[in-house]
Amino acid sequence: MTGNIIGHFINGETVKDSAQTQDVYNPSTGEVSKQVSLASKATVEQAITAAQKAFPGWRNTPPLKRARIMFRFKELLEQNADKITKLIGEEHGKILHDARGELQRGIEVVEYACGAPELLKGEYTKNVGTNIDAWSDFQPLGVVAGITPFNFPAMVPLWMFPMAIVCGNTFVLKPSERDPSSTLYIAELLHEAGLPKGVMNVVNGGKEAVDTLLHDPIVQAISFVGSTPIAEYIYKTAAANGKRCQALGGAKNHAIIMPDADLDNVVSSLLGAAFGSSGERCMALSVAVTIGDEMADKLIQELTQAMKKLKLGAYSEMSNDFGPVITKQHKDKIIGHITSAEQQGAKIIVDGRQTQVSGYENGFYVGATLIDHVKPDMDSYKAEIFGPVLQVIRVNTMEEAMKLINDHEYGNGTCIYTRDGEAARYFCDNILVGMVGVNIPLPVPVAYHSFGGWKRSLFGDLHIYGPDGVRFYTRRKTVTQRWPSSGVREGSQFSMPTL
């Protein structure tokens, strides 16, 4: 298998590191399919140096020219979508249609990046004082880095580097070492679109690579998406090294089901939001909070019926609804959460712990699971399960429901199902969560707004992509200017022209 080692992409070329490698699995079959080279400190520094060298030229390239590479990049991503989604499916396990959806959300950020000339406009004031002008300009930072998780190997990197690069920065990306192939291929397409060498670099690796990025003084900023403990580590380490940082962490996204909710809409949208991509999404809807037992009973009944039709299986079969989870270890962890809920008194309504996929017996599958009568003090409620598990909490009032959400450590996404304008407005205003849906289960902001949670779901000031992305990847410079008369302009009695 030595011929099949995934390397790094540095200065426009594939580089292999002579040090360690790690297995890459096909989760649908449970087999090791490739090996990935893990970057040593020296290899990461090579990438940083390449980025540093590319910076002066790239920074001085007019924004419109930078944007035109993004226009071309969008075309190439669309033309090569099948190849990208296959690479995602093979290494991540998500079904091809889901991988295509992921790619599409990433492409939308590229589309937004195409508007760079507008997005980078500064502010100009004539006469801050008599004959004194001032303007603020948003300049790139230099070399910036991204560290991304396994669950969206295409989309999450695309949240970062198109914005960073179109703003004039150069980039070093460390994607997840579990499913790096689609990410690397996308980086190659960006070069095919005309990006100069060294502007975009990808290194695979583990903690050594991460720490090199965090400590190297050339790196100006870090964008991170992953779990909260790591996000916290990234944020504080980056700060201790004087860098700016946005670190997005975990989530526990609740839906409140109000008594006036449109139940058909609730059921159909919860299925996708809870079990799509096996729940391995930071915006997965993992807790349904019902107001009143009547709604709870109806919901449980309808969901139970609907879940029977869900189809679990390998990534390559388009009729499947969702696929395996990322590793055997993660499968065991999810099953442990379900069992813990059961032991602590919750009721397992639909149990996916034993689900098998015929012909793929070694794949890392967990069936869709529905748990009723969950309580806030259960371990399965406190943790982010990141699996196809939907937990139901029954409360009597919207107040109780909102208190649950506001007391939880995470504040990434949430939604309410209601037809009532007042309830929705109150919820949106007062809920301590960054991304809020009204009758929308996965309120991921579109690419021209920005993505980010509150509380321990995001560390930093600025959200990711959208207008905040531009601001994160640029540095304000304010110029104040006055010109002394130099006599070139004759005739000081010249009177002010008037209309």
Add this chain to the structure above:
Amino acid sequence: MTGNIIGHFINGETVKDSAQTQDVYNPSTGEVSKQVSLASKATVEQAITAAQKAFPGWRNTPPLKRARIMFRFKELLEQNADKITKLIGEEHGKILHDARGELQRGIEVVEYACGAPELLKGEYTKNVGTNIDAWSDFQPLGVVAGITPFNFPAMVPLWMFPMAIVCGNTFVLKPSERDPSSTLYIAELLHEAGLPKGVMNVVNGGKEAVDTLLHDPIVQAISFVGSTPIAEYIYKTAAANGKRCQALGGAKNHAIIMPDADLDNVVSSLLGAAFGSSGERCMALSVAVTIGDEMADKLIQELTQAMKKLKLGAYSEMSNDFGPVITKQHKDKIIGHITSAEQQGAKIIVDGRQTQVSGYENGFYVGATLIDHVKPDMDSYKAEIFGPVLQVIRVNTMEEAMKLINDHEYGNGTCIYTRDGEAARYFCDNILVGMVGVNIPLPVPVAYHSFGGWKRSLFGDLHIYGPDGVRFYTRRKTVTQRWPSSGVREGSQFSMPTL
């Protein structure tokens, strides 16, 4: 009475025109209280010339300094609110609390104008091409003019001149000749706040004054608020003279009362919206469209009860709800509309035609009137009545109600009463009206948004005050700049610094 002639305010001084005068009434008593001087063409030109002379200096005054005069102006308006409201009440007839409300909305525009340094920021782009920068700057137009109606002698002028002046223009205002005193006093306060002479000028007058403003080539822009036929004349005449123009006209504002509306809220808010200021507001709510006869019957019943408590009388008594209309002629016109509705088949539920106010028998009073079973082809429905008359149209569906509104020639304001998110969203999206309320009867935009109707309620591109006000009163200038090397900067091998 010759000693009591109201003059003009030109170049910081009161000026009287030797030509015509016109009576100014106290509508609460029906008596002539003052005379107003009507400006001849020469007097208007004197004001335009003063404004033209003041322009160069004012234009070059830094925006922050211009804004500081607005800060001071706000203080003076607040300190002198009692005097202003009394002047409004005496000549217009609205109750003092209503006049105070009017003034407050005007002050809010002054508050907004205090933010001029932010509002006037231009757009700056480094590197539109290599080493070529560009920026857009919003420069004042020069001399601009406002022509305002009798119904808000303080507020409507304040919608215009604070924005125009803080943007660096100089101004000529022609307020209504029916109630000019509060307007003139406000102009004096603006000078007390530190405005240089000639920047703000007020001329009273009639068509000769208006036409002088419309034809004088020095005047760069016209803001107008009044009736639609005049707005149309102003717009086309200004355009034929090459000027920019925003001309706000009439209205017929409908409220849709949905079956799920909060009836208490409907009734209490309709009272104020229909009868406040005797309905002499371009945002008055003059038509209630009920969905279903059940709602209609309840509404008629509740309104009839509530209208019994309305108190009509002189401007000076704070316990009155509303006062007289502006003139005897206008009173007769309103009564004519009521009679016409009756004759064409509508049912007069509460009849204000004969209402008398004891002790003020010669005042121009019309009582609050409620008319049911109004039909779209009645003359009283097609016209803007501008009196304390609420007409009810009964329909069966929201579709019918929206069609009524969308087919009407005016599109100023409208509102819907409902608790349903979907109904409200559909209404807001699809109604052809510029200012829309959801459970808000008078959806006048706050000063930091902009005011303007659609269809024949506004002629022009830009709404009045708010961000559109800034844009209307400024002209974009775009500079593109490249510097040739002149050898002052030695060392051409200087390499780009990097972080």
Add this chain to the structure above:
Amino acid sequence: MTGNIIGHFINGETVKDSAQTQDVYNPSTGEVSKQVSLASKATVEQAITAAQKAFPGWRNTPPLKRARIMFRFKELLEQNADKITKLIGEEHGKILHDARGELQRGIEVVEYACGAPELLKGEYTKNVGTNIDAWSDFQPLGVVAGITPFNFPAMVPLWMFPMAIVCGNTFVLKPSERDPSSTLYIAELLHEAGLPKGVMNVVNGGKEAVDTLLHDPIVQAISFVGSTPIAEYIYKTAAANGKRCQALGGAKNHAIIMPDADLDNVVSSLLGAAFGSSGERCMALSVAVTIGDEMADKLIQELTQAMKKLKLGAYSEMSNDFGPVITKQHKDKIIGHITSAEQQGAKIIVDGRQTQVSGYENGFYVGATLIDHVKPDMDSYKAEIFGPVLQVIRVNTMEEAMKLINDHEYGNGTCIYTRDGEAARYFCDNILVGMVGVNIPLPVPVAYHSFGGWKRSLFGDLHIYGPDGVRFYTRRKTVTQRWPSSGVREGSQFSMPTL
């Protein structure tokens, strides 16, 4: 030649009008090459009706989907650039490289239109009052029309319809009947990019077509680019019909050559700016104002030398610098201006009146012409010549030069050549011109700023394309919203959550 009649493009299909036709020339040869069908009132109404029918569906298409058609349109314009530039060259006469430049500037507006989701963002305020929210939304107008000139058959239409359409409007374009083929082909490409039928329509025609657009009540707005007398007619007629309008007219663009100017840069850039496209550009630089006779003499000398190398000829030869003018009549008019200057006392330094192009003796050619000692009272100075004629005015001070520019009826473009910061800043601030260059001879704003002149070069409030384009093609709607409690949300004692 009946087989070669150019028709209209209505509702996605080519339509021919049975009425009149007009000759279309190949100016390089002087021969009639095609005939163009001139739309009757009925044909124009057919286009308006198609646009009206397409509006509801297009308006409701999400901005991102509308933008994606622009992404695809850009690709098609680039892929078919050779065909487009050939069509331009054949009918207009400009050299292919110049036509490619024109197309490129047009494509840049399409690139800007791709950012529609960002550009169409409205303004949102929570709590304009307690529990009352307000937002402003920018909605499309409906059917809008464009009327465009012969000199940029691709670029000027592209300044308008991509912006109008991406904002949700539907469009009727009346291009110049002299060179309509490239325009029609571009409209076809837009449909190939996925635009629904009826959203974009093109009618060829003359005054009847124009007047139909100006008078039809369905048409909401008019964008016009052409000469000032027509712009004035368009503006006042559109306004008299209650429409919004931006009408761009003529120009007389001056360059001030300061004593410290970089002469090499002046000479090389003036050549292109004065003679490129035979001076048939509203941004052509047609007057050089020299400060001091020393600079004037040097400039005349260097220009005379440099002009010897200019190559005049047919559109199809890439080595040519510029080509014929649009018609025989226009050629005669240009020659008349040169002769008039001569008769009124100016000195013809380089005379293009007799210039012949070998092999193309019937083409409409005028050679590059340089005239010295022009005075402000000469007819050739007052008029827009729109030919390859550069006039030099000698003055002694920058003050005199600025007075010339500020006194001229036009205020489209201007530039200054200097190395001095103070002179440039004073010029930019005080010159009464909308588009200003510093060492840039043709300061056409990039697509993400906006294009527009001052004084009699533009009638209306808003410039064309860029941010102003978005504002011109949308109508502000402001919603103010309050929700009454409906009891769905239980537990009124619910206390505000805090962080």
Add this chain to the structure above:
Amino acid sequence: MTGNIIGHFINGETVKDSAQTQDVYNPSTGEVSKQVSLASKATVEQAITAAQKAFPGWRNTPPLKRARIMFRFKELLEQNADKITKLIGEEHGKILHDARGELQRGIEVVEYACGAPELLKGEYTKNVGTNIDAWSDFQPLGVVAGITPFNFPAMVPLWMFPMAIVCGNTFVLKPSERDPSSTLYIAELLHEAGLPKGVMNVVNGGKEAVDTLLHDPIVQAISFVGSTPIAEYIYKTAAANGKRCQALGGAKNHAIIMPDADLDNVVSSLLGAAFGSSGERCMALSVAVTIGDEMADKLIQELTQAMKKLKLGAYSEMSNDFGPVITKQHKDKIIGHITSAEQQGAKIIVDGRQTQVSGYENGFYVGATLIDHVKPDMDSYKAEIFGPVLQVIRVNTMEEAMKLINDHEYGNGTCIYTRDGEAARYFCDNILVGMVGVNIPLPVPVAYHSFGGWKRSLFGDLHIYGPDGVRFYTRRKTVTQRWPSSGVREGSQFSMPTL
């Protein structure tokens, strides 16, 4: 002296801590004038709790009402300017006119805060998908804290709390314990302006107070201005506690004097920029870099002459140019830097080490000092001296000068003196400094732009006050909303209205 102990301002009342106190000096006389109470952890927590309790009510107060308190606050600051400046002068030592200037720059931020309703507008999108809308809203963070330095006891706090508070946050300020009286008095005025209790709190103290603010989980954000080592500690500690932070540190601000500079302007503006407020400003201009020895010699000569006229003395004498430094220790440190420069080979041209002020022999005075032939490796060049010391470095090219600046650890402010457009543009674009002046020695951005350095002069993403201030003190919330039909709206066949 026990009667003269300065306390804290918590929940609208003055509170004294029973723990430690520290001496407050009058630097002009060198005498202890007061004692300041140093807050224990418990006292700081009391302030935090007060702020936390005040948050829900303040957050829900409409922005316009919050802004109106700022309008009133501005008036009170202006009315009480004499008292504030006297308090500054007594404890800091700067001359009254300088204190008035400081206050004015602070008031400008209050003026900017008055525009909160405009500044807090969110972004609104109709139809992110069909019938799905989204908006982003900028909500306050909760309790936020500021930690401010001795050198601007009024201005730097005013950079922070008006912005934080008008955005809806509640505030705990820890000003410098060396000169807290003006800060406390300003906080009282803010309450007099109508601020509810607990919204603004001031605690005096040292490291215990700082660490309590940094570690308390209720505090959401920290703004800091001070020296770089402390800024670095604040930034990393705040981040380790999951907070957002902007930490502004030290500076070494260079002016480049080009050969074409206007020498009179250079000399007069350098005097104020180098010696004003004894150089105790983070924007003080402490290094002049001359291009060419000719300019250096002339500059030294002119400066030497001009410095003779500088008047040093007590804060209370308006004719003084500058006053004492803050402490005896700081005076000794400054003298140490001068001596070190001398020992390392620089030439002391004007020596302020022995300067005495008659009648104030114990005051902490250092005279204006000019040092020539400074080299980059000298300790006095590397350090921020924060005293009335101007060092001159002689280089031969602009390249060398820019390299010096770009290599220095700080990147706060800088300026260039030139008349040449190209040199200025190159400098502004390529210098690695956040605030840049062209012929402006102290390029402090006006209140409606934002203040912040680059490199080790600022840790964090967002600059202080201005637009960045709004963004720093708010958290983005993005709502995505879809309404299911609920049947309230009858007539599903309702067709889209069209214009």
